[in-house]
Amino acid sequence: xxxxxxxxxxxxxxxxxxxxxxxxxxxxxxxxxxxxxxxxxxxxxxxxxxxxxxxxxxxxxxxxxxxxxxxxxxxxxxxxxxxxxxxxxxxxxxxxxxxxxxxxxxxxxxxxxxxxxxxxxxxxxxxxxxxxxxxxxxxxxxxxxxxxxxxxxxxxxxxxxxxxxxxxxxxxxxxxxxxxxxxxxxxxxxxxxxxxxxxxxxxxxxxxxxxxxxxxxxxxxxxxxxxxxxxxxxxxxxxxxxxxxxxxxxxxxxxxxxxxxxxxxxxxxxxxxxxxxxxxxxxxxxxxxxxxxxxxxxxxxxxxxxxxx
Numbered sequence: 001x002x003x004x005x006x007x008x009x010x011x012x013x014x015x016x017x018x019x020x021x022x023x024x025x026x027x028x029x030x031x032x033x034x035x036x037x038x039x040x041x042x043x044x045x046x047x048x049x050x051x052x053x054x055x056x057x058x059x060x061x062x063x064x065x066x067x068x069x070x071x072x073x074x075x076x077x078x079x080x081x082x083x084x085x086x087x088x089x090x091x092x093x094x095x096x097x098x099x100x101x102x103x104x105x106x107x108x109x110x111x112x113x114x115x116x117x118x119x120x121x122x123x124x125x126x127x128x129x130x131x132x133x134x135x136x137x138x139x140x141x142x143x144x145x146x147x148x149x150x151x152x153x154x155x156x157x158x159x160x161x162x163x164x165x166x167x168x169x170x171x172x173x174x175x176x177x178x179x180x181x182x183x184x185x186x187x188x189x190x191x192x193x194x195x196x197x198x199x200x201x202x203x204x205x206x207x208x209x210x211x212x213x214x215x216x217x218x219x220x221x222x223x224x225x226x227x228x229x230x231x232x233x234x235x236x237x238x239x240x241x242x243x244x245x246x247x248x249x250x251x252x253x254x255x256x257x258x259x260x261x262x263x264x265x266x267x268x269x270x271x272x273x274x275x276x277x278x279x280x281x282x283x284x285x286x287x288x289x290x291x292x293x294x295x296x297x298x299x300x301x302x303x304x305x306x307x308x309x
Contacts, residue, residue, distance in 0.1 A: 007056035031199035032188040077146035081158040102149040136167030196296040226264035232288035
């Protein structure tokens with residue numbers, strides 16, 4: 001759905017983005033992560049056909065970003081990190097303006113605007129003036145105009161920027177809903193907690209270079225030489241459970257914390273299932289058995305500190 005190959009953007013001697021490549025499949029929600037100035041917005045503006053590359057290519061829904069920008073604009077919804085509003089315009093007029101720009105026939109516009117307002121919970125604001133809306137409502141409205149032409153691909157640059165905690169949670173819920181509608185979404189942020197719960201893939205960029213991309217689990221596997229299992233035991237005798245774990249060829253460094261055993265595990269998923277089966281077969285009262293995952297913040301810090309090359 002979205003393909004970027006060897007994208008580079010230079011401003012004189014300064015390289016904003018350096019040989020970046022990424023691939024986002026249909027229906028994926030791709031979290032584009034990096035500090036301010038890392039190159040996220042430059043890449044997003046390129047994909048939105050607002051910036052010509054120094055070199056490289058991008059394709060969205062099969063259309064070339066460089067060679068066929070008008071076709072790309074018809075299949076994307078772009079939400080910039082900052083957008084202007086129009087004094088004296090009502091909410092419905094603002095959306096109607098963009099519907100006209102996308103050449104949506106007059107007979108369809110009222111119904112489409114009504115559906116978008118309902119989706120974004122803006123129906124009660126329909127006749128309010130845009131410049132009188134709160135920051136959170138303006139962000140909702142910007143997302144609403146992004147959806148007016150029902151694009152299959154959404155490109156969202158810092159959609160929760162400047163919002164209060166409540167509005168951030170509401171924006172996250174909206175993006176989750178859009179993901180459930182099978183939209184392919186590229187969403188950037190430097191606030192990792194905004195992305196961890198709903199992104200199917202992430203890409204980490206710093207100083208213009210893509211350091212890692214894939215699912216959080218895939219990147220975690222690259223970071224950790226061994227998986228870490230966390231096993232909660234309901235009974236008193238954890239020593240026998242620990243001994244059984246140590247006898248497994250895929251297990252090492254078993255540690256105990258109260259009623260919990262943790263261990264490094266080098267096996268595959270099938271080996272993990274057999275390990276659980278062996279514990280149960282020996283009568284160990286296992287109340288919880290799970291792989292301990294790194295948080296998105298931990299993944300980001302480890303990668304940017306050079307753990308993954």
